[in-house]
Amino acid sequence: MSETPSTTDIHDIELRSSIDRSLRHPVMFFFASGSIWLVLGILLGFIASAKKHAPEFLDCISWIDAGKVDAAHLSALVYGWGCQAAFGMIIWLMARLTRKECTASGIILVAGHLWNLIIMVGIVTILAGQGSGVTLMAFPSYIWVSLLVVYLMITLWSLVQFQVRDAGHVYVSQWYLLAGLLWFPWILGSAIFFVFASEGHPLMAAAVAAWFKSGVFLLFLLPTALASAYYLAPKVTGRPVYSYNVALFGFWALAFLGPWAGFQRLMGAPIPQFLPYAGAAAMVLILIPALAVGLNILKTIQDQKELAAQSPSLRFTTSGIVLFIIFGVLSFGLNTVPAIKMTQFSYTGYGLDILAIYGVFSLCAFGAIYFIVPRVTRREWLSSRFITWHFFLSLYAVASIVCCAIIGGIIQGQGMEDLSQPFGTMAERSSSYGWGITIAWAFLLVANFVFCLHLLLMWARLGRRSSHPTLLQNHHPESPHGPEGEIDNIGSVNA
Amino acid sequence: MSDHSSTSEMRPDLDENINVAQAHEALSGDTPAASREKRLLENGMEPVSLWLIFISAIVVLVGGAVLGQGGNLFGYSEVVKAGYLREDSPLGPGEAVIPPGPALELYVKAGQKVYAAAACAGCHQPTGAGGAAAPPLAGSEWAMGSTAALSQIILHGVTGPITVAGKEYNFAGGMQSMEQGVGGAKNLAALMTYVRNSWGNQGSIVSIEMAKNALELAKGRSGQTTAQELKASYDTMLEGAELAPDTLVDPKTLLPIDAPAE
Numbered sequence: 001m002s003e004t005p006s007t008t009d010i011h012d013i014e015l016r017s018s019i020d021r022s023l024r025h026p027v028m029f030f031f032a033s034g035s036i037w038l039v040l041g042i043l044l045g046f047i048a049s050a051k052k053h054a055p056e057f058l059d060c061i062s063w064i065d066a067g068k069v070d071a072a073h074l075s076a077l078v079y080g081w082g083c084q085a086a087f088g089m090i091i092w093l094m095a096r097l098t099r100k101e102c103t104a105s106g107i108i109l110v111a112g113h114l115w116n117l118i119i120m121v122g123i124v125t126i127l128a129g130q131g132s133g134v135t136l137m138a139f140p141s142y143i144w145v146s147l148l149v150v151y152l153m154i155t156l157w158s159l160v161q162f163q164v165r166d167a168g169h170v171y172v173s174q175w176y177l178l179a180g181l182l183w184f185p186w187i188l189g190s191a192i193f194f195v196f197a198s199e200g201h202p203l204m205a206a207a208v209a210a211w212f213k214s215g216v217f218l219l220f221l222l223p224t225a226l227a228s229a230y231y232l233a234p235k236v237t238g239r240p241v242y243s244y245n246v247a248l249f250g251f252w253a254l255a256f257l258g259p260w261a262g263f264q265r266l267m268g269a270p271i272p273q274f275l276p277y278a279g280a281a282a283m284v285l286i287l288i289p290a291l292a293v294g295l296n297i298l299k300t301i302q303d304q305k306e307l308a309a310q311s312p313s314l315r316f317t318t319s320g321i322v323l324f325i326i327f328g329v330l331s332f333g334l335n336t337v338p339a340i341k342m343t344q345f346s347y348t349g350y351g352l353d354i355l356a357i358y359g360v361f362s363l364c365a366f367g368a369i370y371f372i373v374p375r376v377t378r379r380e381w382l383s384s385r386f387i388t389w390h391f392f393l394s395l396y397a398v399a400s401i402v403c404c405a406i407i408g409g410i411i412q413g414q415g416m417e418d419l420s421q422p423f424g425t426m427a428e429r430s431s432s433y434g435w436g437i438t439i440a441w442a443f444l445l446v447a448n449f450v451f452c453l454h455l456l457l458m459w460a461r462l463g464r465r466s467s468h469p470t471l472l473q474n475h476h477p478e479s480p481h482g483p484e485g486e487i488d489n490i491g492s493v494n495a
Numbered sequence: 496m497s498d499h500s501s502t503s504e505m506r507p508d509l510d511e512n513i514n515v516a517q518a519h520e521a522l523s524g525d526t527p528a529a530s531r532e533k534r535l536l537e538n539g540m541e542p543v544s545l546w547l548i549f550i551s552a553i554v555v556l557v558g559g560a561v562l563g564q565g566g567n568l569f570g571y572s573e574v575v576k577a578g579y580l581r582e583d584s585p586l587g588p589g590e591a592v593i594p595p596g597p598a599l600e601l602y603v604k605a606g607q608k609v610y611a612a613a614a615c616a617g618c619h620q621p622t623g624a625g626g627a628a629a630p631p632l633a634g635s636e637w638a639m640g641s642t643a644a645l646s647q648i649i650l651h652g653v654t655g656p657i658t659v660a661g662k663e664y665n666f667a668g669g670m671q672s673m674e675q676g677v678g679g680a681k682n683l684a685a686l687m688t689y690v691r692n693s694w695g696n697q698g699s700i701v702s703i704e705m706a707k708n709a710l711e712l713a714k715g716r717s718g719q720t721t722a723q724e725l726k727a728s729y730d731t732m733l734e735g736a737e738l739a740p741d742t743l744v745d746p747k748t749l750l751p752i753d754a755p756a757e
Contacts, residue, residue, distance in 0.1 A: 012534070017526035172538065231535070238533035243541035277565030281558040288551045295547060300539075332554060337564045374528040420752060422594045422743060467527035 015099060016375075022101040023092055024376035026108040030088035031369050032459045033116050035452040037080025038362075042448055044073035046441040053434030063127045071138035072126045077357055078136060078216060079147070080119050085365040086224040087112070087154050090177055092372050093231055094158035097174050098165040104157040111153035118146055134195055134206070136213040141196035148188050155181050172247045173227040179255060180223035187215035207266045207275060214262030214279075217356045218254070218286070222324075225364035226254075226293055229317050232371055233300045236314045237307060242299035250292030257282045257289065265349070267340050283335035290328025297321045310471040312387045313371035319395055320363030327355050330406065346412035347433065351405025358444070359398045366390070366451070373455065374470075379463025381470035386454045388472055393447030400440035408433025595752050599692065599740035602700055605682075605749060606689025613676035613686065623694040628666060630659040633694035637725075642701050644729040645687055646709030647720055650674045654719040669719055680706040681749055703749060705735035 044064075050057045051066040058064060064072075095102050102108070122139035125131055131138040139147075159181060162174065191212035195205045234241050241247060263271075263279035301308050301318060308314045330352060334343060343349065370387065374380050381387060408430045415426025457463070464470070562568075610616055618629035625631030632638050637645060637659060654669030677683050684706035691698030701709075712733075720729075738744075742751050 013526065013530045016529040016532065020526070020529055169537070171535065234535055235533060238536070240536035240539045242539050243543070244538035245541065245543045246547065247538065249543055249547075272569070272571055273565050274568035277562050277568060281562040284558040284561050285554055287554045291547060291550060295544070299541075332557070336557065336561055375526075378526055378528070380528070419594065422596055467531070469528065469531070 016096070017378075019095050019099070019101050020092075020375045020378075022103070023095055023105055026102075026105050026112055027088045027092050027372060027376050028459050029109055029112050030084045030091075031373065032455055033112070034081045034084035034088065035448070035455045037076050037084065037119070039445065039448050039452045041073055041076035041081055042441060042445045044069055044076055046438060046445055048073045049434065049438040049441050053431040053438070063129070067133075068127050068129060068131070071131055071133075071135075072123050074136055074353075075126065075138055076119070076123055078221075079122070080116075082216075082221050082357060082361060082365075083151075084112070084115065085362070085369070086180070086221055087115075088372070089224050089228050089365060089368045090155060090181065091158055092376070093173055093227055093368075094161050094177050097171050097177075097231070098161045100161045100165065102157060102161070108154050108157060111150050114150045115147070115154065118143055118150065132196070134209045136216065137191060137195055137209050141192075144188070144192045144196065148185060148192065151185060151188070155184075171230075172241060172244075172251070173231040175251050176223040176227035176230065179251075180220050180227070183215070183219035183223070183258075187212055187219055191215075203266075203269060203271055207263055207269070207271050210265035211262035211279075213265075214283075215258065217353075217361065218258040218261055221357065221361040222258075223254070225320060225324075225361045228364050228368040229293070229297050229321055232313050232317050232367055233297045236311050236371075237301050237304045239300055239304070242296050246292050246296045250289045250296065253285075253289040253292060257285050261286065264335055264340060265344075267337075267344060277337075280335045280337065280340060283331045287328035287332040290325050290331075294321055294325040294328075306473075310473050312381070312384075312391070312470070312472055313367045315367070315391060315472060316363050316370060317367035319391075320360055320367060323355065323359035323363060323398075327352070327360055330355070330402075334406070342413035342417065343409050344413075345416065346409035347405040347430065347437070348409030348413070351402045351409060354398065354405065355402045358394075359402065363394065363398075366394070369455070373458050374463070377458055377461055377463055379458060379461060380466045380468065382454060382457055382463055384470050384472050386450050387470065390447050390451045390454070391472075393443050393450075397440045397443040397447060401437050401444075404433040404436035404440065408436070595743040595745055597740060598700055598738050598742040598744045598749075598751070599688070601744055601746050601749060602685050602688040603692050606685035606687070607693075609677060609682045609686040610689055613673055613678075613682075615673070615686075618670075623690070623696075625659075629670065630657065630662075630664040630666075632690055633696060635659050635696075638690045639696050639698040641730045642687065642691075642699075642705060642733040643709065643712065643731045644725045645690070646683065646701075646706070646733060647713060647725060647729050649677060649683065649686065650709065650713040651716065652719040653721065653725070655721040655723075657722040672719070674713070680710055683709060685749065700738045700740060701733065702735050702738040705733035708734045 047058060047064055048066065048070040051069065055066065091102065091108060122143045125140050125143070126138050130140055132140050137144065158177070162178060191208055194200060194208040195212075198205075230241060230247065260278050260282035263275035264277075264283055265279075267276040267280065269276070297318070298321065301314065304314075308318050333339060334348060334352065370381065411433070412426055412430040415421065415429050416423075418426070611621075618626070619632050620626055623632035625633075637648065637657075648670065650672060651674075652670040652672040656663055656665040658664075677686055680703050684701045684703045687701040687706070688698075690696065691701065712729075738751070744751050
């Protein structure tokens with residue numbers, strides 16, 4: 001980047017800041033309320049996990065029974081945090097990429113409040129014992145239609161922005177954004193119909209719910225995370241995406257495979273057999289888009305390792321992408337037929353869910369938040385130490401959860417296959433892994449409490465007023481040009 | 496923020512295209528993050544590398560193998576896949592297996608069925624409280640005491656006056672032999688364990704080995720016993736190894752299984 005800004009650069013900066021300004025309220029609202037739901041979801045996850053190996057934990061409070069708290073945990077994590085973080089990312093990325101200011105931020109903000117209200121009602125209903133009992137669709141049936149309507153109120157404007165974009169190149173991130181935007185109402189609408197509205201066989205309703213659960217990640221959260229990664233990696237490094245062809249290949253692989261996955265959860269159940277087997281095959285093949293995306297993003301930042309370590313957004317995004325490759329490898333190994341038989345009813349599936357929701361999606365979302373928030377609030381992050389804690393606690397805790405769940409799940413599966421032993425022996429053997437998961441949730445709670453606090457301070461516009469980004473490894477703690485806030489190194493720093 | 500409007504109107508260099516004051520402000524104070532951003536460049540045009548195609552081919556092969564294991568994928572008439580159930584079941588392929596459990600629980604469960612089937616509940620009541628035709632079993636020293644006496648009461652019946660829980664009973668005709676109704680050592684063991692461990696009673700488990708000894712003991716004697724005879728000849732515990740309450744036993748045979756392999 002040249003040191004003296006040209007006319008187009010000035011116009012660019014003005015356009016960027018006007019887009020950021022137009023979206024600051026809804027974006028900050030989604031991120032901030034999402035982070036509160038994240039803390040809540042993790043707290044519920046800690047309780048739910050503890051109850052799996054220590055059933056007497058908090059057993060005097062009936063509204064956090066094991067079954068309820070588990071459903072509330074996943075719902076808060078996915079709909080409270082996941083969807084809201086995704087909304088913030090989608091509306092900001094789409095506005096930036098179509099170079100259009102958002103004209104409907106008021107409606108989006110109102111819809112955002114509605115979304116939070118509905119999720120709150122839903123969680124309270126689950127805890128009151130009135131939930132539907134369907135995995136990840138545990139809110140009662142009347143909640144779902146209103147969620148779909150509010151979803152359309154939030155995202156319609158991004159579709160409009162894409163429709164009226166200036167003619168020209170459609171960027172990789174936009175493919176993923178558009179795909180996620182259109183897939184989510186499709187899977188949610190189908191799931192509402194088959195699970196709650198249609199008079200079909202209840203077993204097929206369970207199968208459709210399993211398909212929806214897999215679709216929420218593969219067809220909505222994952223595309224949003226990948227859109228953000230494809231945006232941030234070239235943006236922060238200033239290099240083009242390594243290969244357009246690989247990006248195309250990875251996108252269409254995901255688009256082709258994602259909708260098939262999910263039914264493998266009902267392997268062995270009396271439903272038409274092509275469903276679970278096609279689901280298992282699709283989950284095995286997810287390794288292909290994971291490798292393609294991983295290769296593309298990692299090659300893009302290959303020569304910029306120092307930058308990836310310094311910039312919070314790039315560091316989180318890179319970790320999310322590496323975890324996506326690991327997700328692909330685990331999905332490849334754990335969805336072969338013998339492995340499914342072994343691990344179908346164990347911790348293993350939970351481990352993969354958490355790897356997907358927290359490891360892949362959330363780390364990419366944190367990367368996006370660390371990038372977007374300074375732009376929309378016009379303040380810099382307060383503390384690089386907070387960000388470092390958030391990063392390392394998140395990474396190690398999610399790694400512990402996934403390792404414990406997968407190893408413990410395999411041991412559990414072996415125990416269940418051993419017919420000469422009662423159920424209790426199997427539960428005893430895997431309970432130490434349950435302890436590991438619970439402790440890891442506690443660390444994750446600390447990490448995200450710090451993150452939530454940091455984000456809320458930024459929301460209150462208490463961030464640093466400075467032209468220096470908050471970097472994680474600052475080799476020059478004191479600038480040679482005096483205190484921070486001077487325009488000494490415009491263009492030579494990145495965030 | 497406050498001086499934003501004033502600087503944007505100030506154009507110190509009218510001949511220039513760029514309003515330097517405004518540009519300077521944009522770069523320095525108000526939108527620092529947006530200003531230091533780099534532009535998105537067009538995508539690189541590297542070809543899809545060979546090793547990615549190669550690995551994808553292997554993954555597709557494995558995926559195909561998974562799909563292939565589905566067998567008759569679209570045969571809707573047969574939806575439960577043959578061979579999906581466990582093949583190493585001791586009862587043969589496809590048979591469901593009930594896993595073993597603790598001895599006391601399974602003995603009591605089996606004994607409850609015998610108690611109902613052998614018509615014990617008719618006189619002694621399902622609650623073991625006794626009634627118009629029989630003394631109570633709940634809290635009875637005969638039930639919780641020596642197992643030999645208990646077994647002989649069941650196998651031969653009892654007549655004449657009998658003191659149970661501090662109260663004397665004497666029913667016309669007394670209790671008849673229940674040997675036929677109970678049927679076999681396993682049922683006898685379960686029944687005695689049930690009587691000794693229900694309705695607040697607490698006693699040791701009567702194992703199948705002990706029940707076999709009880710049947711041996713009953714041979715060569717006919718007619719109902721009396722309380723005096725029971726006190727005189729049978730006030731002992733049946734012979735046989737003790738069975739601890741949490742020993743894992745097979746739910747069908749009630750025999751102990753091997754200790755869990757750690």
